[in-house]
Structures are given as structure tokens and as C-alpha cells.
Amino acid sequence: MVSAETSGGPKMRFAAAACALAIVVCVAVFGAVLAQRATTPVVASAPTSAAPDAAAPAATPTPAPPASAPTAAGKPSPAQTVVATVPATPAVAPAPMAVQPMAPATAPPAAPAAAPAVPPPTAAAPVSCPGHPDALGVSRVVEIDTTGGPGFGFEHFKQYDFLQPGEVVLTFDDGPWPHNTAEVLAALAANCTKAVFFPIGEHTMWAPEILKQVDAAGHTIGSHTWSHKDLSKLTAQDAKDEIEKGISAVAWGLGHPASPFFRFPALRHPPEMVTYLGERNIAIFSTDMDSFDFKIRKPDQVITSVLTKLKKNGKGIVLMHDFQRATADAAPELLKQLKLNGYRIVFMKAKGPVQTLTAYDEEIVKSLKLPTVTNRPTSDVVHTIQ
Ligand SMILES: [Zn+2]
Numbered sequence: 001m002v003s004a005e006t007s008g009g010p011k012m013r014f015a016a017a018a019c020a021l022a023i024v025v026c027v028a029v030f031g032a033v034l035a036q037r038a039t040t041p042v043v044a045s046a047p048t049s050a051a052p053d054a055a056a057p058a059a060t061p062t063p064a065p066p067a068s069a070p071t072a073a074g075k076p077s078p079a080q081t082v083v084a085t086v087p088a089t090p091a092v093a094p095a096p097m098a099v100q101p102m103a104p105a106t107a108p109p110a111a112p113a114a115a116p117a118v119p120p121p122t123a124a125a126p127v128s129c130p131g132h133p134d135a136l137g138v139s140r141v142v143e144i145d146t147t148g149g150p151g152f153g154f155e156h157f158k159q160y161d162f163l164q165p166g167e168v169v170l171t172f173d174d175g176p177w178p179h180n181t182a183e184v185l186a187a188l189a190a191n192c193t194k195a196v197f198f199p200i201g202e203h204t205m206w207a208p209e210i211l212k213q214v215d216a217a218g219h220t221i222g223s224h225t226w227s228h229k230d231l232s233k234l235t236a237q238d239a240k241d242e243i244e245k246g247i248s249a250v251a252w253g254l255g256h257p258a259s260p261f262f263r264f265p266a267l268r269h270p271p272e273m274v275t276y277l278g279e280r281n282i283a284i285f286s287t288d289m290d291s292f293d294f295k296i297r298k299p300d301q302v303i304t305s306v307l308t309k310l311k312k313n314g315k316g317i318v319l320m321h322d323f324q325r326a327t328a329d330a331a332p333e334l335l336k337q338l339k340l341n342g343y344r345i346v347f348m349k350a351k352g353p354v355q356t357l358t359a360y361d362e363e364i365v366k367s368l369k370l371p372t373v374t375n376r377p378t379s380d381v382v383h384t385i386q
Helices: 010-038 180-190 201-206 208-216 236-254 271-279 299-313 325-340 358-367
Strands: 083-086 140-144 167-173 196-198 283-285 316-321 344-350
Touching (some): 208 236, 299 325
Parallel strands (some): 167 344
């Protein structure tokens, strides 16, 4: 059935030619898009909340808060820039990016034409890390505006999809802890890379000097309550006390307030406390993938757990524990494997420090000494008699 087309006059021929040209252009553009996509690392199956079985060892998964808006605090202007890329020292930082709420997981805007399609994208610029030419480094630094308490981590929050395929944010909970935290810090330093730490208040009181080392190394420090209780089982007042005392304890340990980043113990998010953190302008960190390292005793299993989940997700915020021995022991090899597999580290920083509440700061200072009824001097109380 080709007859009709061929019999047209010059006008028809022109139309046919134009049509053919249009098709060629279409195919070319489509091909280019495909080629570009093929250079991305792992096919980013939009990270859904594939939460295996929540973070809590036992018990039912937390009813996530309606994965939604930075609650109360101010006007939650949807156009507000929550995540902004700031220049990273080594790698080629892409143009400043503003991720807006509900951005669909689409491919990055544009890369210079099509590079040869090889699976791992690594093309990351060589990292400047003296003595460690194969270091993981930091490929991008993002600054978080915590106004209104934005939530991160697709296990519970679906708003801010700011990571590109292959990008990873490292987070470590439950420290500071003797030996283990130092081991994690050493591995990060050897890779000239950065992470976010969520220390526990009580642990900070026991080992403030370790937390100071985390700070001195330039990592981001948030908080993770005073004593790691499941806040969904406490009264609202007790839960607030846990949050605030944790924040004040970390500030005491550091000698200055930490970042307004908070992670709920066992990833249990009581809605009232999500609202409360929103009013306090503190960002909430869930996770994109939980390593479940707290159940693992062998370092190589920690590595397998993280790499397997990352491969499935393609990118994400990874939850680990500097408190755990297996994780600390695994850290050097884990970072090496991340590099070998073409992942790139994104470092999350806060735009400004958290504001502590004076009443809790005072409570922390008081708790340093146990007041007794008497204040008699030692010489009055203790006498050498023999
Ligand atoms: Zn924890």
C-alpha cells in the first residue's frame, strides 16, 4: 500500500521529506538520551520504602508519619530551597542545584554529551587526598536549610529526592564509643571523606573527648536523644525531654551546639514529635537503607549488607553505627569497596547550628555533679588516722 504517497506533486514530496527528517531527528535525540542514561551507575529503581522490617529489632514497623510536609513552623513554602549544593573541594561540583519537594526521580539535567557507556559511572574527578590516591573523597557537599524540620530518608519520608544515581550519604549512630568511633574516624580520614554522626547524649557525657574528635575531623554532628529510648512509648513531655537533653548533652560535649539534625531511636517517629521537631526547625533523618549492622558480628557481612542494599537502591542515605564493633572493623574495606563500585559520597551539612534550650543546658551541667546535702570541705570530712 505505497501507491498514494508516491504520486504526489512537489509539495507532497517536500512534506514527505520533512516528515522523514523529523523522524531521523527524533531517533537521534532518543538515542542520545538512552546513551546518556546508560552511563549512570546502577539503574536507580526509585528508592521506594522497601523497608525490610523497620529498624527496630522486634516489634511492628512504625506507622510512618504521613510522609509529608515540614510540619508547623512558619509557612512551609513549597518552593523553599531545602537542599543546596555548595562547592566541594575536590570533585567537579555540578551547578548549584535546588531540589524541590516532590521532585520526581528523574535523570540529572545534562551532562556533556554522551560518554562511552560503561556501567559504573565513576568518572569522578581524582580525589585530592595526600598519600591515598584511591581515596573515596567527597564528590558533592549539600547544605540543608532545616527550617520547618524537613525529613530525609525514603524509608519514612518521600519529599527530598536530592541524590543522583550512585550518590551515597554515610551516617553513623549511637556513638561516641571508645575504640569503635576512632576506628571509623580513621577510615574516613584515610579516604578524605565525610559523614554525618548521630551521637547519644549519655554516651557523649561519658566520652566527650571522642565526640570532639569527630567534630575536629569536620564531620556533621546531629543528635539521637539522651538515652536512646523508643519515643513512641513515652509521654509527649518525656519524649521532648529525651530529645532536648540529647541536644544539650551533645552541645556540652562539643563546647558548642551541633547541627539541627536528629534521628529517632529505632526509626520510630511519633507524629507529635515530628511536629515538635518541625517547630524547632530540626531536620529529621530516617534512612534510605538500614545496614542492620547492629545485628551483625562479622565485618564482611556488614560490607555485604551495605553493598547489596545500595546496588538495589542505586543511591541513598546509609544508616550504620560507629557504636558497633563489626562496623568499625569493616569501615576501611567498606569505603574501599564503595569507591571500587563507583559510588560517590555526598556530604550533608546544616546551614546553621541548632538552638539549644537553656533549661536543658542547665540540667546537663547540674547532672555533672550529684549535689549532696552537705558542702563541708574534704579536710573536714576525711581525716587520716593511721
Ligand atoms: Zn540508635
